[in-house]
Amino acid sequence: MDSRLRGNDGVLAAGDHDAALRFITCGSVDDGKSTLIGRLLVDSKAVLQDQLAGVQRAGETDLALLTDGLTAEREQGITIDVAYRYFATPARKFIIGDAPGHEQYTRNMVTAASSADAAVVLVDATKLAWGNEEVKLLPQTHRHSLLAHLLRVPSIVFAVNKLDAVENPALAFRRISAALVRFALAAGIEPTAIVPVSALKGFNVVEAAPAGWCGYEGPTLLRVLEQLPVTAAEVDESFSFPVQWVEKFSSSSDTSQGRRVFWGRVAAGTVRPGQAVRVMPSGQAATVSQVLDAVRKPRAIGAGHSAGVVLDREVDVSRGDWLLAADAPEAxxxxxxxxxxxxxxxxxxxxxxxxxxxxxxxxxxxxxxxxxxxxxxxxxxxxxxxxxxxxxxxxxxxxxxxxxxxxxxxxxxxxxxxxxxxxxxxxxxxxxx
The missing domain is CATH 2.40.30.10 (Translation factors)
Structure with a gap:
């Protein structure tokens, strides 16, 4: 196990030192989310030649097909389910979730956002009346941004797409950016960045746009993503542990002392031997005898990691029960x-x-x-x-x-x-x- 994943006290914990960043793309229908991910994969050299050959339509490469894998998605030209893709740059590893834009598939977007470290909210410049001084954003831009904020996604990045298809990209970007800032301020959202992009042409996605394009001199979208932190583990909170599986007859009595092992993922806080805990809903008290990691090595384990907990005495615990710190708030x-x-x-x-x-x-x-x-x-x-x-x-x-x-x-x-x-x-x- 990488020593960078341990705190100063040797506790196994998840947080800012994890290598992979989980992010989702979201926004309204046909804003270019699947195409943007396809551009990220192609320009970062994460797609093989035979994969590219499989997404040709009428002699042109359809980048959206790299993520839209369902038959219904390809027939209708829309994203329905969340598609996950993986790629890496010299600076970082990434896990991408391509969330659907249709309102009826909001539940799929919520599922993807619930475990994301960042959200890239796409805004289609061609759908907005950017000729007006105050631009009105689309409802799905509001909805997906609010949901990401409510779900505590730490970093929200706005990517203004299709600026290559408008008459005055610099003016359009300036007014759309101002509208996004007004909305974010009213919603209590602190946007990490607002980046002008063209997913179709590849401007400011992986490679920089032509000099002076949109009057933007900031980093590309990929460069922004490479600098974002992953979600910090809630190790400072009171210990909380949902029991997922009870190992009734341990195959390694040398580590569990023949007692049952309660397996699950630490939801909050840290668990270590000698710690007093309370079982919910029964209210029984016990003391942690041992804590095992995923490979059955004894050590203290913090939030975000799986653990096997052995108690000092036999108590009635089954799947669905929670182990809590002895001083945890009442249910x-x-x-x-x-x-x-x-x-x-x-x-x-x-x-x-x-x-x-x-x-x-x-x-x-x-x-x-x-x-x-x-x-x-x-x-x-x-x-x-x-x-x-x-x-x-x-x-x-x-x-x-x-x-x-x-x-x-x-x-x-x-x-x-x-x-x-x-x-x-x-x-x-x-x-x-």
Whole structure:
């Protein structure tokens, strides 16, 4: 294991020293997201010749086909599911998620953003009335930017695309940039960069644009991405550990002392031998006897890494239970949070859903819809329900208590997935306030 992944105290932890950057491309339909990723792959020499030969249409290379792999995507010329691609430069490794732009596939974008270190929000200059002094942005630009911000994606980069296709690219970029800055300020977003690009021609993606293009003298998009940090692990928070699998009969009694091993990924804090813990929901207390890493070596392990936890005595623990620090806040049965509603049916008060927290399922009843966020004005509006793809604030009553925490402090303990009890469709992503 790379020593750069350890803190000063030898704890295995994830954070700014991880090599790969996970980022997504998002924005409105046909803004050029798939083409941009194709350009990144081709110009960084991450595509083989036979792959390029397979994405030829009418003698021209269709870069979008490098990520749009589903038959329906190729037939319709749109992105439906999230496609992941991998490439590397001398400076860094990357994992790209190509998120769909259509409003009906917002749930796929939320899935991709939930684990991203950065989001590249594309803005199509040809779709905007940039001839006006104050440019009005598209609703999906607002929606995807807000969702990335709500999901605590650390870095948000705006890429103004297709400027090669407008009459006055410098004026268009200046006015669109001003609109993006106004929107970001109102939404509380601090954009990392605003970069003018042409994914089709390759300007400012990997290679720099011609001198003076758009009046921009900053770094290329790839150069910006190479400098971004990965998501910092929440090792300073109170220990929180969702149990994913119970190894009932250990094959390595020399390390586990014959006791059961509870496997999962540390959600927050750090776990080490001698640490007092509490089991949720039973409330039983125990002490950590040993902590094993993925290859069964004993060591302390921090948030973001998988661990096997051995307790000093046999207690009733099963998949879905949580191991918490002894002084962790009490579990709650009422939750208030921000929800991104993904179902085709509206969210209304009184409905009951399954809530998934870590690996634990409980019934959750919608007590109240507090408000809906207006995507255009960012104002909070009174609402009796949330329509598909809306963002709002709701209150839930839980059938059983959950060890939930504010999402602003801990991502995994502060997030829930709502699932329809009849169709089993993913209905919403809720972030605890």
């Amino acid at each position: 709650v049965r009422e939750i208030s949070g921000t929800v991104a509603w993904l179902d085709d049916e509206p969210l209304v008060a009184g409905r009951v859903y399954w809530a998934l927290h870590g690996h634990r399922w409980v019934k959750a009843k919608v007590r109240r819809v507090v408000h809906r966020l207006d995507i255009q004005t960012l104002a909070e509006q009174d609402a009796a329900q949330l329509e598909p793809n809306a963002i709002g604030h709701v209150e839930l009553a839980l059938q059983e208590p959950l060890a939930a925490r504010p999402f602003g402090r801990a991502r995994l303990p502060g997030s829930l997935v709502l699932v329809d009890t009849a169709s089993h469709k993913t209905s919403g992503a809720l972030l605890v306030r």
